Amino acid sequence: MAVFDYRQAEEIRDAFNKHGVRYLFIGKSGAILLGFPDSTQVAVIYPEKSPENGRAIVAALRELNFEITDSRAGEIERGKDFVQLKNGPFDVDLVFAPDGIERFEGAWRRHVVIDGFHVCHIDDIIGSKEASRRAKDMESLPRLRSFRKYWLLQNHNSP
Amino acid sequence: MDTEANMTPESEDPDSGDIPADWLAEFEAAARRPLRERFRYAFIKTCEPVMDDEPYRSFDTMADYRAWCEANLPDWLGYGRV
Numbered sequence: 001m002a003v004f005d006y007r008q009a010e011e012i013r014d015a016f017n018k019h020g021v022r023y024l025f026i027g028k029s030g031a032i033l034l035g036f037p038d039s040t041q042v043a044v045i046y047p048e049k050s051p052e053n054g055r056a057i058v059a060a061l062r063e064l065n066f067e068i069t070d071s072r073a074g075e076i077e078r079g080k081d082f083v084q085l086k087n088g089p090f091d092v093d094l095v096f097a098p099d100g101i102e103r104f105e106g107a108w109r110r111h112v113v114i115d116g117f118h119v120c121h122i123d124d125i126i127g128s129k130e131a132s133r134r135a136k137d138m139e140s141l142p143r144l145r146s147f148r149k150y151w152l153l154q155n156h157n158s159p
Numbered sequence: 160m161d162t163e164a165n166m167t168p169e170s171e172d173p174d175s176g177d178i179p180a181d182w183l184a185e186f187e188a189a190a191r192r193p194l195r196e197r198f199r200y201a202f203i204k205t206c207e208p209v210m211d212d213e214p215y216r217s218f219d220t221m222a223d224y225r226a227w228c229e230a231n232l233p234d235w236l237g238y239g240r241v
Contacts, residue, residue, distance in 0.1 A: 006198040032201040037189035039203045072215060080217045082224040087214035097221055115194050132225075136237025146178045150186040 004029075004043050004090040012043070012092075013117050015060035022048035023057075024111050026098055026120045026128060028140065033119045034112070035154075036147045038140065042091040046120065048104040049079035049096045057094070065089055100124075100131025112155075122148045208233055 002008075016023055025033050027044035047057055054077030062068050066088030068076070076083055076094065083094040101107050101124055110121040120128075126144055129137040178186070189197060209232050218224035228238035 004202040006195040133240040
C-alpha cells in the first residue's frame, strides 16, 4: 500500500469535485491540511450522508481505482457510519457520523478551504477527537489544542 | 497558504504566549512549508496488526466500530477508549 501523497490528495479532491461530492477532511489528516505538523496513516473523510452523495462518492472512488463492489457501493450509498477502504491506491476512512459533530451542515458552515480541499474547522476536529475518547486521540489533544491557538492567531482576521 | 476561514469562535482572543516554545517553533516551521511538502512529512505507513488484515470494513454505527476496535485490536495501537 502506497503512502497517501499530495498527488493522490489532488486526485481525490478533483474526483470529488468532478462528481459533486460534499465532503470534509477530518481527524489528523484534516489538521495536517490546516498546517498541524504531525503524522498519520490514513485520509479521513467526513462525507454528507445522503443517497445522492453516496452515489457520487462511489463514482469518484471507482474512478480512482478503488475496488467497490455493488454490495459495498450500497453500503456507502446508505451511509453506514464508518467505512474503511484499504482496497485502492491509498487508505481512506469514510466517517459519515463522526463523534462530537451533530450535523454535516453545521460542520460545513464552519469549514475552511485549503488549496481547494474542504477541511473541518479546527474546533470540529478537536471536538471530534475529544468525543471519541480514544487513547491515541487523547494523547494528541494537548498539542492539537496548542495548534488551535496558533492557527486562530494566524487566521484571526481572515474573512 | 490558500485559506478561507469561515469562522473564528466568538470571544476568542488568540495569544501564542502559552504555547510551548518548541511546539510554536514547529508550527511556524510547518507554516513556512508548502502543503505538498507538509504531506511528504505527514503521511506515513506502518503496520497495524488486525486493522490491516482486511481490505474493506464497514460498521452501521460508530458505537459498533469502537466496540470492534476494543475487542479486536491490540491495546498498544491506541484505539481503545479511556
